[in-house]
Amino acid sequence: MIKVLLIEDNPGDARLIKEVMSETEHQNFELIWADQLDIGIERIKKEAFHVVLLDLSLPDSHGMETIIAFREKAPEIPIVVLTGLDDEEVAINAVQHGAQDYLMKGQVNSSVILRSIRYAIERHRLQGELYNLSIIDELTSLYNRRGFFNLAQHYMNARTQEGKGFYLIVADLDRMKQINDTYGHHMGDLALMDTANILKEVFHNSAIIARMGGDEFTVVVPDTLRDARLLEGVEQEMISNMQHKLHSFNRDAGRLYHLSISLGLYYFNPEMPLALGDLIIKADQRMYACKKEKMFKNAQNI
The missing domain is CATH 3.30.70.270 (Reverse transcriptase/Diguanylate cyclase domain)
Known part of the structure; x- marks a missing residue:
């Protein structure tokens, strides 16, 4: 079971994501929806999630600050950005700020979202392992x-x-x-x-x-x-x-x-x-x- 946190303020977009994810085959998802960043952050304090689908335009946060704020509170959770903008510069900027992937809301289908979630989780895991290798002393297993x-x-x-x-x-x-x-x-x-x-x-x-x-x-x-x-x-x-x-x-x-x-x-x-x-x-x-x-x-x- 993959537990997904969706932070999206638009009820119509949230409903669309839920419908798309319900169409995925051979994969169980549990989707939790929050319509504000602060509400989403409160949920991660109480529950464990495998990945977050994060809108960049929220009532209480906007743009790259949304990614930064979420990463400060939950650096262990991979981020997939959801947006209505088809802007490659924004996509690159999002990845540079710590997102694992970037999806256009209007182009999301079950196979695309499933692949993105799986890749995001795996890339985040590998990055974590590489980071640990860079800060751990190989001989003693203490920090270097x-x-x-x-x-x-x-x-x-x-x-x-x-x-x-x-x-x-x-x-x-x-x-x-x-x-x-x-x-x-x-x-x-x-x-x-x-x-x-x-x-x-x-x-x-x-x-x-x-x-x-x-x-x-x-x-x-x-x-x-x-x-x-x-x-x-x-x-x-x-x-x-x-x-x-x-x-x-x-x-x-x-x-x-x-x-x-x-x-x-x-x-x-x-x-x-x-x-x-x-x-x-x-x-x-x-x-x-x-x-x-x-x-x-x-x-x-x-």
Whole structure:
């Protein structure tokens, strides 16, 4: 069953689309009609749809802004634009703004609309897969550097508007070169995957976990504290949780190497916002301070 949302303000055109879709053979459709963009957007909040048939001239939206507004609310739903205009420039513009196809209302029949819906769903799925490949680290299945910056910037903007903070953590795998040189790069890859899994377990409530490249990772954790005076203890609590997890891992995993991770944490305050790049630098400085302290302690113990 393919669930279709039709956003069309003209009752006659809506009735025509319904009749055309009822003529399709060997394919089940459920068609839901909304006569305004806002009403359609409210429906997608309550129900799952496979595709939307979208008119560009609505009482509450017009032209390409209609596509943009819908995509902002439902980027996962493919769009097929319906219009009464036979205008190739408008068609190209619609595709450039994210529509999968463009259909003339007067030229729509059952085979045309069926093919368009199927192609739109499949193209949207493939685009989603390609996008995921571009933002996912192949080795660890975490977000990669590109994915982190795309998602973290959106997250930062949203938290700033809401007046809410978050923690940015830079994590670095210690002695990565030593693991590679001693046990081989395949063991180095395994250590990176182990690090990724530990970060996911320790920061299971995080918004974003990413491998930035090499042996460096970043984590974005929402601030759920109501009392700002408690913020000082958060860093030590996170480090303590990490140390406990690493101790359990090194005791039970049976690896040839000893896994060690250095953390640096910095709090994003929406009342005194920093640029994302500056936030990373601050957390990175704290991570290197942590790593330097470890090296000093290890030297003292020799």
